[in-house]
Amino acid sequence: MSRTEDGLSGAEIGRTTSLASGTLYPILFRLEEAGWVESRWETEDPHELGRPRRRFYNITGLGAKKARLSFREVILPLEGLAWR
Amino acid sequence: MALITALGVAVLTAALSKLLAEEIADWSAWLIRRLTKTAVSRLPENQRERYSEEWESDLNERPGRIMKLRSAAGFLRAAFRIYLIDERNQYVERWLQRIRQADQSYARAAAAVNALQSGGLCDFNESLRSGVDFLQLRLKEAEEIQRSLESNVRDMPGPVQFAAMKKLFARRIREIDERFDRILRQAEQIAQDSDQMVQTLRKRKRTD
Numbered sequence: 572m573s574r575t576e577d578g579l580s581g582a583e584i585g586r587t588t589s590l591a592s593g594t595l596y597p598i599l600f601r602l603e604e605a606g607w608v609e610s611r612w613e614t615e616d617p618h619e620l621g622r623p624r625r626r627f628y629n630i631t632g633l634g635a636k637k638a639r640l641s642f643r644e645v646i647l648p649l650e651g652l653a654w655r
Numbered sequence: 656m657a658l659i660t661a662l663g664v665a666v667l668t669a670a671l672s673k674l675l676a677e678e679i680a681d682w683s684a685w686l687i688r689r690l691t692k693t694a695v696s697r698l699p700e701n702q703r704e705r706y707s708e709e710w711e712s713d714l715n716e717r718p719g720r721i722m723k724l725r726s727a728a729g730f731l732r733a734a735f736r737i738y739l740i741d742e743r744n745q746y747v748e749r750w751l752q753r754i755r756q757a758d759q760s761y762a763r764a765a766a767a768v769n770a771l772q773s774g775g776l777c778d779f780n781e782s783l784r785s786g787v788d789f790l791q792l793r794l795k796e797a798e799e800i801q802r803s804l805e806s807n808v809r810d811m812p813g814p815v816q817f818a819a820m821k822k823l824f825a826r827r828i829r830e831i832d833e834r835f836d837r838i839l840r841q842a843e844q845i846a847q848d849s850d851q852m853v854q855t856l857r858k859r860k861r862t863d
Contacts, residue, residue, distance in 0.1 A: 581709060582716035582726075591725070592713065593732030596706075600737045604744060623712035626705075 578610070578627030599628060607634030683720045687727045694730035699741040706734075739814035742821075746828075747811060753835045754805050757797075760842035764794050767849030771856065797841055 579587070585595050602608040613625045630638070691714065695707045710730050717723045768791050812820060821828055 580712065580716065582713045585713075585726075592710075592729030593736075594729070596730070596733035597736035597740060601740055604740070622715050623708055625712045625716070626709045 578629035580625040580627055582625075584628060602634065603628075607631060607637055680720065683724055687714065687720070687723050690724075690727035691730055694727070694734040697731070697734040697738060699738055702737060702741070706730075706737075736814065739818045743811070743814045743817040746817070750831070750835055753839050757839050757842040760839075760846040761794060761798055763846040764842075764849040767846075767853045768794065770853050771849075793845055797838065797845060800838060 581592070581595060581599065584590070584599070585592060588595070590598070599608060599610070603610060607630065608628050609631050610626050610628045613620075613627060615624075617624045691707075691710055695703050695710070698706055710727075714723050714726060717726050811817060
């Protein structure tokens with residue numbers, strides 16, 4: 572998930588990651604509880620938009636740091652592998 | 656005659672297909688609403704309002720009825736897992752809160768022990784030195800037990816495993832709960848004892 576100004580809605584993250592809603596929302600819930608991700612409602616009035624408000628998710632500073640560490644943990648052992 | 660019959664069958668098939676398509680569309684819309692509503696009702700109470708709105712907007716973003724239906728079915732699974740995560744988090748939070756409370760009591764006791772040692776209060780009465788030593792020993796022991804409980808909380812299994820564990824080992828969970836209660840009472844007792852010891856010694860030093 573990239574860091575954008577508005578963030579991404581659950582459906583957008585689902586499309587990007589190819590995760591089904593049953594898997595995606597519990598993950599987002601856990602990440603939010605852990606403070607790795609934060610979410611907020613769309614500021615526009617749903618009546619004016621003519622559709623329900625979206626909730627946007629954004630990665631936090633802590634989340635970005637932890638993600639980098641986790642990524643390194645996964646990538647470093649793989650760097651030594653030779654694919655033949 | 657055959658042509659008229661074939662034409663009649665074609666018209667009837669077309670009409671029936673249209674009717675069937677409309678029926679399926681109506682049913683799928685009803686099913687999507689029903690699934691979402693059921694999923695929301697299975698969430699922890701404090702999350703229902705938020706997810707009701709969020710999932711409605713999620714469905715709105717999905718193209719086609721099949722995608723919407725798939726997403727709505729997923730909400731049921733999501734609600735079940737969120738419920739389990741929330742339940743586990745509540746246990747963890749309750750135990751961590753007790754650890755924090757015990758920490759405060761230990762800090763109070765440690766401050767008292769410090770005052771007894773560095774403030775010269777111990778020198779005042781040699782026999783009270785053993786009391787301070789005993790207090791320090793209790794504090795160390797209690798802190799060690801607390802650290803081990805703290806690592807238990809940190810290493811707690813994930814939500815699904817925890818839910819299974821909760822059912823299978825309800826007695827064990829109760830024991831952990833009771834152990835935390837005991838630790839908390841013990842920590843508070845140590846803190847009170849040390850406060851009292853400092854006060855008594857200060858009073859006696861003043862009167863002498």
